[in-house]
Amino acid sequence: MEQEKTFVAYYRVSTDRQGRSGLGLEAQRESVERYLSACGGDLLNSFIEVESGSKKQRPELESALAECRRKKATLIIAKLDRLARNVHFISGLMESRVEFVAADNPHANRLMVHMLAAFAEHEREMISQRTKAALAAAKARGVQLGATGKDRARENKEVAKQQAEELRPVIEELVSGGIVSFSALSRALNEKGIPSSKNGSWHPKTVSRLCNRLQVQFGGLE
Known part of the structure; x- marks a missing residue:
């Protein structure tokens, strides 16, 4: 037996x-x-x-x-x-x-698991590198990084827009795959190991702001 x-x-x-x-x-x-x-x-x-x-x-x-x-x-x-x-x-x-x-x-199998891990880690590294590049480009254009008031607001808006565009392919893939709410989308991003703009976890409100920047409309808060 x-x-x-x-x-x-x-x-x-x-x-x-x-x-x-x-x-x-x-x-x-x-x-x-x-x-x-x-x-x-x-x-x-x-x-x-x-x-x-x-x-x-x-x-x-x-x-x-x-x-x-x-x-x-x-x-x-x-x-x-x-x-x-x-x-x-x-x-x-x-x-x-x-x-x-x-x-x-x-x-x-073991080869497939290694490949999935490598692709996901590469995706996270690329997002991090592009965020740093966006900050460097903003500084080169005269934006005072770390300044207060209007300069900081302009800097944050520019970086947020750049980060949003980097995530557009991921968001569009998830939405086309059947994601119907901000809550479900935040869970999917967390499960993929993709950090938010502050290198933290995603939440429905942060995903809502991201989708607004990308003009992606679907579902709603749960």
């Missing part, structure tokens, strides 16, 4: 507010439960990380991996995005020699 496969779940939410409210967490749990029901797996334990996907210190992830090693279990995540698609983390996961599976893409 084949031995039942055992799993340890790892969930991540981007903010304390999401952790307290369960926003995003419930969908992750449902995805994992569907996968386990389909394969007949047994969930031994679960760990919840509450922090930004860009941070490298993940104590709950380390605890989940240690649990997997102790009990010879498989680490299960709801989506590959939950590991922030970060090359550093993916490499660490590979080196841990812990078997893992993503409920949204259970057939993803």
Whole structure:
């Protein structure tokens, strides 16, 4: 008789507010439960990380991996995005020699996971570089960076516009893929590991301002 496969779940939410409210967490749990029901797996334990996907210190992830090693279990995540698609983390996961599976893409092999991580990290780096280039261009045109009053307002507006344009392809792709609200769009951006203008998490209000700059109209606040 084949031995039942055992799993340890790892969930991540981007903010304390999401952790307290369960926003995003419930969908992750449902995805994992569907996968386990389909394969007949047994969930031994679960760990919840509450922090930004860009941070490298993940104590709950380390605890989940240690649990997997102790009990010879498989680490299960709801989506590959939950590991922030970060090359550093993916490499660490590979080196841990812990078997893992993503409920949204259970057939993803190691090469595919590495490629997803590399593309996402490249996307974040390009956005950061273009933001710095926009600041440098503004300074070259005489905008006093760090000034107060009208100069600061003009500087902020110019940089915000540049950042918005850099994100236009991402926003348009998500909207065309069925995103129908600012709340859903903010979750999608956070899951992709794309930082906001202040290198923080996205929220419905910040996404609303972004869409206004891009003149993208759809859905509304939830």
